[in-house]
Amino acid sequence: MSGFQLPPIFDVPALSTIERATVLDALFEPCTALHTLSLDLLHTEKFESYYDLIASVGVQLIDLSESLSTSDTEWLDNILGAHPRLGEKKVESAQSQAEQAQLNTGGEEEATKLRNLNAEYEKTFPGLKYVVFVNGRSRPVIMEDMRSRIDRGDIKLERAEAIKAMCDIAADRAVKLQQH
Incomplete structure (x- = not known):
């Protein structure tokens, strides 16, 4: 997906199904449920x-929630779960790789802590992955947010936060992927 640029917005309705799917994949994450x-709509x-x-x-996501x-x-949950785990080494989309790069700078102890938090999060909220708009925040700040969301334990609020984060991430990606 490197070098990919979004087509002009007015061209989107006329794109083929595959091209519209590629736009969704670039803005959000590759996900068949989101395509469906x-x-x-596009x-x-x-x-x-x-x-x-x-x-x-x-x-559409809020309506589902x-x-x-x-x-x-x-x-x-399938759509929200399409996001990669925070701090994961193998990340599918080029956008997620770039967004998470700064989170993989801490030591092994921090990486282990993040893996453990991911596991605890997914046990607390089955079917979900922690989704957050990193936006330059450090790994400790992100882990503190993850911890408070686990402790809160509210699945409805969690889905709402994940939807908002996905849209914030998509908006940031749109700016970066538009033709200039």
């Missing part, structure tokens, strides 16, 4: 900006 949810809606597109996908249907919740 949002590919049609085909039928006209957006003024990538920010508008991301906000519309965010609304507010649904009483178990299958909607599982679907949402």
Whole structure:
């Protein structure tokens, strides 16, 4: 995906299904469940900006989170779970690799602590991975946030925070991936 640039926003509805999926993958993370949810939206809606597109996908995710249907919740968790674990060595998307690079600068002790926090988080919130917009924050600050979210133990709030983080990350990526 390196060197990938987002097409002009007004071209998105006319893109092929594969090209629209590539746009979603670049903004969010590669995820079949997100394709199923949002590919049609990108085909039928006209957006003024990538920010508008991301906000519309965010609304779809919020709708899933507010649904009483178990299958909607599982679907949402699949999408939220597509994000790589924080601090993981093998990360699929070029965007996540770049975003997480600064988190992999601490020593082995910190890396172990982060792995343990990831495991505890996923045990507390089955089906989810901790998603946060790192945005230049240090590993200790991120781990403190993760710890407080685990201690809070509120799955609904967790999904809401993950949706917001995914949209913040996507907005940041959109700026970096647009043609200049």
